[in-house]
Amino acid sequence: xxxxxxxxxxxxxxxxxxxxxxxxxxxxxxxxxxxxxxxxxxxxxxxxxxxxxxxxxxxxxxxxxxxxxxxxxxxxxxxxxxxxxxxxxxxxxxxxxxxxxxxxxxxxxxxxxxxxxxxxxxxxxxxxxxxxx
Numbered sequence: 076x077x078x079x080x081x082x083x084x085x086x087x088x089x090x091x092x093x094x095x096x097x098x099x100x101x102x103x104x105x106x107x108x109x110x111x112x113x114x115x116x117x118x119x120x121x122x123x124x125x126x127x128x129x130x131x132x133x134x135x136x137x138x139x140x141x142x143x144x145x146x147x148x149x150x151x152x153x154x155x156x157x158x159x160x161x162x163x164x165x166x167x168x169x170x171x172x173x174x175x176x177x178x179x180x181x182x183x184x185x186x187x188x189x190x191x192x193x194x195x196x197x198x199x200x201x202x203x204x205x206x207x208x
Contacts, residue, residue: 082191089191094162097155098180101187106132108202134171138178140205147204152185159184 109131112118118127130136141156148156160181167176189198 081193083193084191089188092187092191094159094180094184095164097185097187097191098159098162098183099187100190101159101183101185102132104186104190104198105137105183105202108198112202112206134168134176134179137182138171138175141178141182143205143207144201147201148185152189155188156181156185 106128109128113124113127113131118124131140145153145156158181160177162177162180162184164176164180167173171179185201186198189195189201
C-alpha cells in the first residue's frame, strides 16, 4: 500500500510534475496548515472558522503573505517559486489581480514541491514566518 501522507519521489519525478500540478498539491498543503493554525490558536469557531479560513487562503492574502518569505528562500526554492509564478494560468478569480493570482500560485507550487521533497520542517518554518504578526 502506498503511503500518500509521506509519498517520496525522486528529484526527476518531482521535476516532471507541472507547476500547476505542484500548485494543486500545495494548495491542499497550505489549506491544511491554515485550518490547523486556526484550530490550534482558537481563532474562530463554527461559521467564523470557515470565514477565517477563506480569508487566509484567498489569492490576495496568499500573495500578501508570500512577500514575507521571499527573502528567506534558498536559491532552489526561489527557482521553484518563480517557476510557479510563471505557470500558464488560464483563469483568474474576480477578486484577485493576475499578479496576485500568479504570486499565490507560486506559493502553492513551492509548498507542493517542499511537501513532495519531504521538507515538512521547512514548510513549517516558512508558514510560521508568514503568520507572524
